[in-house]
Amino acid sequence: MVIRSIAEPLVDWIFIHSFFKEERWQLKRKIGKGSFGTAYLIYDFSENRFYILKRMNYHKLRSGEARSSFTIETQLLDELQDGAFPALIDQGNWRGLPYIIMEYKAGKTFEELIFSEGKVFTEQESFLIVSRLLTKIIELHQRGIIHRDLRIPNVLTDGECLSIIDFGLARKVEKTSSEKEEENPRKPVHFSSDLYSLGHFLLFLLYSSYQATIKKERPWDEELTLLPESKRIIKKLLMSDVPFQSSSEALSEIKKHIEKQWE
Numbered sequence: 394m395v396i397r398s399i400a401e402p403l404v405d406w407i408f409i410h411s412f413f414k415e416e417r418w419q420l421k422r423k424i425g426k427g428s429f430g431t432a433y434l435i436y437d438f439s440e441n442r443f444y445i446l447k448r449m450n451y452h453k454l455r456s457g458e459a460r461s462s463f464t465i466e467t468q469l470l471d472e473l474q475d476g477a478f479p480a481l482i483d484q485g486n487w488r489g490l491p492y493i494i495m496e497y498k499a500g501k502t503f504e505e506l507i508f509s510e511g512k513v514f515t516e517q518e519s520f521l522i523v524s525r526l527l528t529k530i531i532e533l534h535q536r537g538i539i540h541r542d543l544r545i546p547n548v549l550t551d552g553e554c555l556s557i558i559d560f561g562l563a564r565k566v567e568k569t570s571s572e573k574e575e576e577n578p579r580k581p582v583h584f585s586s587d588l589y590s591l592g593h594f595l596l597f598l599l600y601s602s603y604q605a606t607i608k609k610e611r612p613w614d615e616e617l618t619l620l621p622e623s624k625r626i627i628k629k630l631l632m633s634d635v636p637f638q639s640s641s642e643a644l645s646e647i648k649k650h651i652e653k654q655w656e
């Protein structure tokens with residue numbers, strides 16, 4: 394543990410001071426350190442563009458799980474060609490440490506919008522955002538990709554477009570969604586786990602306008618004043634009611650709800 398606490402910052406220092414001397418990228422700042430990797434905002438002068446560089450953490454070098462997650466994230470970013478996901482730009486090894494360079498997605502995460510900027514989303518806005526997000530999730534699911542980390546810090550918006558980042562936990566399944574769902578709908582490597590996360594994502598948006606009137610915490614369906622159909626959909630996403638059979642079915646019901654209530 395002591396060695397790790399010294400080694401990791403040392404590796405970071407050496408990386409910052411040697412990698413960027415040898416390459417065409419310029420380091421702007423370190424923007425995050427997760428369990429598997431460290432992310433940096435970098436700049437390419439020749440193209441006048443920002444990118445994200447993610448390198449594996451030194452202490453994870455011998456972890457099979459970390460290596461496989463890194464490889465899967467690289468492959469998935471390479472495969473996904475939709476503008477909603479960061480494209481893979483480059484990949485390599487720096488003194489044995491794998492790294493990837495990906496497209497930088499401009500904008501703010503929903504976590505920043507809600508908790509740093511105090512942005513408030515109405516019920517209608519929340520459902521509209523989730524329906525737009527679902528069209529992107531459907532694209533993933535049609536390719537057999539389960540993101541498995543659809544949380545407010547992993548969805549960005551520049552005010553117009555939505556981007557989904559951080560494929561570090563994503564996995565590919567071979568079977569079709571309906572076959573998988575029959576197995577065990579609560580297992581995490583499963584299409585419905587993304588819908589479950591989306592249910593929580595939606596609750597974060599809806600709670601942005603919640604102001605507690607009493608001290609005692611109550612369940613979300615008592616605290617939030619929502620249309621009955623909104624509650625029904627959330628319960629299906631959270632699997633506390635009969636779950637949706639696929640992301641397409643969820644989108645179709647959410648679209649119907651939006652059309653009926655707000656269009």
Ligand SMILES: Nc1ncnc2c1ncn2[C@@H]1O[C@H](COP(=O)(O)OP(=O)(O)OP(=O)(O)O)[C@@H](O)[C@H]1O
Binds near residue numbers: 428432496558561
């Ligand atoms: N393609 C991208 N475009 C813009 N910002 C990004 C991009 N990828 C990551 N980020 C930002 O970089 C930071 C670190 O990202 P990373 O994917 O390493 O996630 P993390 O939450 O730090 O770690 P973990 O992998 O454990 O979830 C986050 O603040 C994230 O918003």
